[in-house]
Amino acid sequence: MVVIGTGLAGTRVAQRLGAGTVLIGEEEHTPYNRVLLAEVLAGRYGPDVIALPSPPGPVLRTRAVRVDRAERRVHCADGSVVPYGTLVLATGSNPVLPPLRGLFAPGARELPGGVHAFRTMDDCLALSAALTPGVRAVVIGGGLLGVSAARALAVRGAQVVLVQQAERLMERQLDPAASELVRRHLTDLGVEVHTECRVRGVGVADGAVRRVELADGYLLDTDVTVLACGVRPRTGLAQAAGLDVRRGVVVDDLLRTSDPHVRAVGDCAEHAGRVYGLATPAVEQADTLAAALGHGPADGAAPRPYTGTRTLTRLTLPGPGPLDLAAFGDPEPRPDDDVVQLADATRGTYRKVVVRGGRLVGGVLLGELAAVGTLARAWEADDPLPDDDSPLLHLLSHPQALDFARPGETPTGGR
Numbered sequence: 001m002v003v004i005g006t007g008l009a010g011t012r013v014a015q016r017l018g019a020g021t022v023l024i025g026e027e028e029h030t031p032y033n034r035v036l037l038a039e040v041l042a043g044r045y046g047p048d049v050i051a052l053p054s055p056p057g058p059v060l061r062t063r064a065v066r067v068d069r070a071e072r073r074v075h076c077a078d079g080s081v082v083p084y085g086t087l088v089l090a091t092g093s094n095p096v097l098p099p100l101r102g103l104f105a106p107g108a109r110e111l112p113g114g115v116h117a118f119r120t121m122d123d124c125l126a127l128s129a130a131l132t133p134g135v136r137a138v139v140i141g142g143g144l145l146g147v148s149a150a151r152a153l154a155v156r157g158a159q160v161v162l163v164q165q166a167e168r169l170m171e172r173q174l175d176p177a178a179s180e181l182v183r184r185h186l187t188d189l190g191v192e193v194h195t196e197c198r199v200r201g202v203g204v205a206d207g208a209v210r211r212v213e214l215a216d217g218y219l220l221d222t223d224v225t226v227l228a229c230g231v232r233p234r235t236g237l238a239q240a241a242g243l244d245v246r247r248g249v250v251v252d253d254l255l256r257t258s259d260p261h262v263r264a265v266g267d268c269a270e271h272a273g274r275v276y277g278l279a280t281p282a283v284e285q286a287d288t289l290a291a292a293l294g295h296g297p298a299d300g301a302a303p304r305p306y307t308g309t310r311t312l313t314r315l316t317l318p319g320p321g322p323l324d325l326a327a328f329g330d331p332e333p334r335p336d337d338d339v340v341q342l343a344d345a346t347r348g349t350y351r352k353v354v355v356r357g358g359r360l361v362g363g364v365l366l367g368e369l370a371a372v373g374t375l376a377r378a379w380e381a382d383d384p385l386p387d388d389d390s391p392l393l394h395l396l397s398h399p400q401a402l403d404f405a406r407p408g409e410t411p412t413g414g415r
Helices: 008-017 034-041 121-129 144-155 176-188 236-240 279-292 372-381 390-397
Strands: 002-004 022-025 059-061 064-068 073-076 081-083 087-089 093-095 115-117 136-140 159-163 192-194 199-205 208-214 219-221 224-227 231-233 249-251 262-264 269-271 312-317 323-329 338-344 349-356 359-366
Touching: 002 008, 008 022, 008 279, 034 121, 034 144, 064 236, 115 121, 136 144, 144 159, 144 176, 144 224, 144 312, 176 192, 176 323, 176 349, 176 359, 249 262, 312 372, 323 372, 359 372
Parallel strands: 002 022, 002 087, 022 059, 087 262, 115 224, 136 159, 136 224, 159 192, 249 269
Antiparallel strands: 064 073, 073 081, 093 231, 199 208, 208 219, 312 323, 323 359, 338 349, 349 359
């Protein structure tokens, strides 16, 4: 077994497959949990804290440059050639670099000074080294990554401006009310937030970006610019090898690519037309693959196919007025949906769930998250809710008071 990629998915597969598995990764750092990079940037964790458990087999710190499917060999940048019986692609994703005027000089491939993507440990450490109290920072992108980066920079004492092209922050996960609470949290930390605002270009002086130009001509002075514009599946190796690639490397329910000897998991994989780019699906795909390759539960049961992941977004924003949020499913109701919405401005809490056809289809919770586990289980199970919505109302009003019970089960939480 050979696994390419030392991110969460690749490392998980290598751990599950055991000592006979070779893990290939180009990063010099010990495999780490990329989800927690913002906490390293904020100074809350050291790099060692977010390290993943070491896989039992050998780890080659080099870049895989070519897959020879006919000979079943992986050719690496250091000249090594690694044969495989089964190859697992866990190549992850690359940060999206927006087409900003002035970002790249003619023929240049490296970002200019002062500009940082925020995807790897090296990105995080370089950005951290550039921070001094009062440094001016512009974060381009107001999704989950951009919000996390802006908060971390503000905690470190930077003067932060967050620029978001969409009409609100984290528009893919949050409804307008919840997004406004996130904006208020960042503003309380000193972050200047601009939504519905497109960046047109950057100004370079002495080899470093010193200005960010908005579409309306307004100029933002900056010492540090962070690109948090999303990610794109890293599929170049698979494409060069002739595998079926659309947005990601196409896989079936057992994570098989168009070559029966090659599998793919994590950010680079496309299953049933969907590329997730999130941690939970990566872990579930890795576990499914390990089971499919004979490293599943000890009871010998047949491996379950991967049928997709219903993803829940969790974000904790420490600092003055800490904010915890969770979002799942579709929080935007349709005309015939039932909506339960509770807000407490004094306590800074907000809860909203959407019920469609008697089933929970989405929700957003900010502040106290005691109810999120119960709601998430009801949403994942996709079971009909009780005809009377009073248990749902009671749960949202008193999140520690009760739990949903599936048929034949006893509620786990009581007074």
